Amino acid sequence: MSYRRLRWPALLRRLAGYAAALQCAAIVLLACIASLQAQVDPIPVDPPTQYDSQGKRDPFISLQKPKTNGDEAEFSSTPPLNRRPPGLAGLLIDEVTVVGVVTAGKSPMVLLQGVDNFTYFASPRDQLFDGYVESINGEEVVFMRIVRDTRGRTHSSRVFKKLYTQEVRVEEKDQAEDEKKEGNHEDS
Secondary structure (H helix, E strand, C coil): CCHHHHHHHHHHHHHHHHHHHHHHHHHHHHHHHHHHHCCCCCCCCCCCCCCCCCCCCCCCCCCCCCCCCCCCCCCCCCHHHHHHHCHHHHHCCCHEEEEEEECCCCCCEEEEEEECCEEEEEECEECCEEEEEEEEEECCCEEEEEEEEECCCEEEEEEEEEECCCEEEEEEEEEHHHHHHHHHHCCC
């Protein structure tokens, strides 16, 4: 046993020596890496270039229009409220709520509240941004929505709105379909 006791301290001393040597080697290695990094010149970075079109078209925009199915039509987007005409003529049918109907007198009138928190009086044939008031009944108003798609075709639909309720779409009608039907009747 005495032999083993003598051996362990020597072994521990050797291990401590190796650990110290490893620490010194790591410090020398880190110092070398730091000096090499300081010697390396940074790669010059050019400022980002900006494309000047000089009035020419953007070469990255496709010349072909996106293909759509014959049934699906893309509708042009509506401009924001601040870029539309003032008053009722600048509001969409979806942006008004029927708050009252006046049927007394010669022509009925409807009170519409817009998203701009103003109340407007409207009578049949008054224009909105995407249509007009078609008719006014006792508790509902019928709007005719007219929308033009990106191909230039006109689509119209009737929108029924009751007092204080959401809209209900009933009929949709395409002008292109009407023209086809009329053309078929003329041929026969």
